[in-house]
Amino acid sequence: MILEALIKIIIVLFVVLTAVSYLVLLERWISAWLQDRIGPNRVGPMGLFQPLADVLKLLLKEDIEPSQSEKWIHWLAPVISISVAFSVLAIIPFGSSIILGGNTYALSIASNINIGVLYIIALTSVGVYGITLAGWSSGSKYSLLGGLRSSAQMISYELTLGLGLVSVVMLSGTLDLGGIIQSQVTGGWNIIRAPLGFMLFLISSFAETNRQPFDLPEAEPELVGGYHTEYSSMKFALFFLAEYANMITASAVMSVLFLGGWHVPFLNTMGMNPTLMAILGVAAFGLKIFAFIFFFMWVRWTIPRFRYDQLMNLGWKVLLPIGIINIVLTALEKTYLLK
Amino acid sequence: MQYRSKYNNPKPNRKLSLWEKLYLPEIVRGLLTTIKHLFRPKFTRQYPEEKWEAPAAFRGRPVLVMEENGAERCVACGLCSRVCPPLAIEVQASETDLLKERYPVRFEINMLRCIFCGFCEEVCPEEAIVMSKDYELVYTKYNDAILGKDKLLIPKKDLQERLDYLRVMRNV
Numbered sequence: 001m002i003l004e005a006l007i008k009i010i011i012v013l014f015v016v017l018t019a020v021s022y023l024v025l026l027e028r029w030i031s032a033w034l035q036d037r038i039g040p041n042r043v044g045p046m047g048l049f050q051p052l053a054d055v056l057k058l059l060l061k062e063d064i065e066p067s068q069s070e071k072w073i074h075w076l077a078p079v080i081s082i083s084v085a086f087s088v089l090a091i092i093p094f095g096s097s098i099i100l101g102g103n104t105y106a107l108s109i110a111s112n113i114n115i116g117v118l119y120i121i122a123l124t125s126v127g128v129y130g131i132t133l134a135g136w137s138s139g140s141k142y143s144l145l146g147g148l149r150s151s152a153q154m155i156s157y158e159l160t161l162g163l164g165l166v167s168v169v170m171l172s173g174t175l176d177l178g179g180i181i182q183s184q185v186t187g188g189w190n191i192i193r194a195p196l197g198f199m200l201f202l203i204s205s206f207a208e209t210n211r212q213p214f215d216l217p218e219a220e221p222e223l224v225g226g227y228h229t230e231y232s233s234m235k236f237a238l239f240f241l242a243e244y245a246n247m248i249t250a251s252a253v254m255s256v257l258f259l260g261g262w263h264v265p266f267l268n269t270m271g272m273n274p275t276l277m278a279i280l281g282v283a284a285f286g287l288k289i290f291a292f293i294f295f296f297m298w299v300r301w302t303i304p305r306f307r308y309d310q311l312m313n314l315g316w317k318v319l320l321p322i323g324i325i326n327i328v329l330t331a332l333e334k335t336y337l338l339k
Numbered sequence: 340m341q342y343r344s345k346y347n348n349p350k351p352n353r354k355l356s357l358w359e360k361l362y363l364p365e366i367v368r369g370l371l372t373t374i375k376h377l378f379r380p381k382f383t384r385q386y387p388e389e390k391w392e393a394p395a396a397f398r399g400r401p402v403l404v405m406e407e408n409g410a411e412r413c414v415a416c417g418l419c420s421r422v423c424p425p426l427a428i429e430v431q432a433s434e435t436d437l438l439k440e441r442y443p444v445r446f447e448i449n450m451l452r453c454i455f456c457g458f459c460e461e462v463c464p465e466e467a468i469v470m471s472k473d474y475e476l477v478y479t480k481y482n483d484a485i486l487g488k489d490k491l492l493i494p495k496k497d498l499q500e501r502l503d504y505l506r507v508m509r510n511v
Contacts, residue, residue: 034373038383199363302373303366 008109012089020244021051027244027297034301055237063233068139077137078231078238081130085245088123091116092252093178095262095282099274107262107282108178116177117165120253124161124208128154130242131210131217131227138230146226149308150210150217156315157207157214163323164201167194167330168257181261189265191258193333196326198258200319205254207315209246212300216308251292252285259288393472395504398457400473401448404466404502405492410435412467412495415443419459419468427452428459446491450476450484460505469501 025040025047032039040047065071095107106112113119128151135147168190169175172183184190191198207214218226228239255261262281306314359365384391393399404412415432431445459468471493478484495502 030377033377033381036376036379036382038381038385298370298374299366302369 004105005109009090012094012109013086016086016089016245016248017241019248020241021055023244023247023293024054024240025050026293027300030294030297031301034298058233058237058240061233063235064230066139066230069230070137070139073133073137074230075235077130077134078235078242079130080133081127081242082238082245084123084127084130085242085249088120088249088253091119091177092249092256093181093261094285095278098278107278114174114176114179117169117175117180117257121158121162121165124154125158127208127246134231134239135217135227138227140230142223142225142229143227146217146223146229149223150227153207153210153214153216153311153315156312157204157319160200160315160319160323161204161208163320163327164197164199164204165257166323166327167197168201170327170330170334177256177261181256181263184260185263189258189260189263194258194326194330196322196329198254200323200326201254201258203319205250206296206299207311209250209296210243211247211296213303213306214311215300215305216311247293247296248289251289251296254292255285255288261285261288391474393474395500397472397474398455398470400450400471400476400486401453401455401457401459401468401491402471402473402493402498403446403468403488403491404498405494407495410437411442411446411488411492412465413443413446414439414441414465414467415446416441416464418462418464422458422462424456424458425452425454427454443488446488448486448491450478450486451481466502466505469498469505471498471501 028050029039029047040050043049043053065074090109091113093106093108097104097106099105131150131154132147135143135145135150138144168180171187171190171193172180174180174183180190187193206212210217216226217223218228220226223229228236231239262285264280264284267280406412413430415430417430417432420426420428420430427449429445429447429449430443432441433444434440435442455470457470460470
């Protein structure tokens with residue numbers, strides 16, 4: 001049991017860490033392509049070894065600790081960020097289940113958590129601490145401002161995130177991610193059943209992952225990098241990794257909640273080899289995650305950053321009321337349309 | 340003082356239409372604009388592999404014109420050296436049996452000083468010193484950057500484009 005979990009953790013960590021480093025490369029490519037440039041193509045064939053070079057560079061840099069910083073918390077903050085980003089992956093079902101040598105293995109690390117949605121919400125709340133503490137402990141104005149902004153932003157958008165989630169929970173009648181996927185397999189994807197909830201969740205995911213157009217905690221032109229201004233070397237790399245890992249987890253969560261997770265639509269599963277089905281499911285899930293990640297990057301290189309007051313207005317005056325209306329609408333839909 | 344066009348004087352308080360206020364349609368419009376660029380040809384020049392071919396008007400490294408008989412056109416009048424603002428050119432004259440009677444024994448351009456102003460070319464009565472298209476000027480040693488006659492002399496046919504350009508521009 002423990003061995004099984006350990007092996008799964010190692011596989012997931014390996015895959016996600018590799019994916020993260022290549023997402024950095026992908027982001028640079030996409031930014032280049034969207035601006036009619038070519039992008040990194042010097043290190044290795046087509047620039048495919050660029051992540052290695054980046055990591056090597058970061059490892060060899062000097063680790064600077066500002067004299068005014070709270071050393072212990074300064075060290076702790078990136079650890080919180082990265083561990084929260086990876087912890088969410090523990091409950092994501094990557095596929096239905098796979099049968100090897102007569103035993104059935106569920107394709108997620110903690111497969112039988114029946115409050116998965118609650119776990120996600122709880123962990124994203126903890127994620128704020130990483131950035132806020134980083135900003136506070138650095139002993140720098142820019143970092144502090146970035147940290148303050150991020151705490152205000154993430155708390156505001158967590159509400160909308162939760163309200164978007166509520167509609168999913170209402171439709172599926174369960175907090176278990178596996179159950180949510182099952183209900184989508186039988187009743188159609190939640191993106192169709194709760195489009196407004198999806199929009200809310202998508203928008204607040206951008207805010208929760210600190211991505212453009214809501215990357216106010218970083219805001220290079222105003223805050224010189226925001227919460228990670230005073231970070232260098234591997235500690236900076238951890239924040240960098242956390243940002244991309246967060247993107248993966250947000251995409252994975254959205255795929256599970258709204259796009260049916262590993263469900264392959266329009267596929268007649270009768271009489272198919274279960275192993276093949278599981279592999280197909282994992283591939284479909286990966287594809288969905290990739291589509292979301294591409295969307296994240298596409299938006300980043302299109303839309304300018306929000307101003308701080310615009311961000312707060314959007315969160316509290318627009319998205320929150322829509323979220324409440326959405327709950328009423330979903331309730332009506334559940335009662336009258338989907339018997 | 341009517342410098343302002345309609346482009347740099349946007350109306351700051353223009354009322355947004357309802358469609359624009361909805362915000363999401365405008366975001367989608369922006370997204371469609373950027374995704375188009377994903378498939379456009381790229382502007383980047385892969386520099387060390389793809390070199391840039393300078394036009395005739397380009398002022399690159401100044402060089403001396405070498406005639407067909409292998410002698411330089413220069414008569415060592417020293418005007419270029421005189422006009423050079425950063426004092427990059429040094430000329431030492433001597434006599435020769437050729438028709439022009441004078442020639443430079445030593446002609447040195449210090450490329451660490453040269454500012455590519457083109458005054459030397461402009462002042463030269465013989466069209467003997469011209470600006471070439473050479474822009475890849477990297478020297479790893481101080482002495483490498485002081486170019487003598489061996490590096491400065493370029494056959495006339497390689498500089499024909501610039502010489503023709505000078506003719507045209509001077510007769511305008």
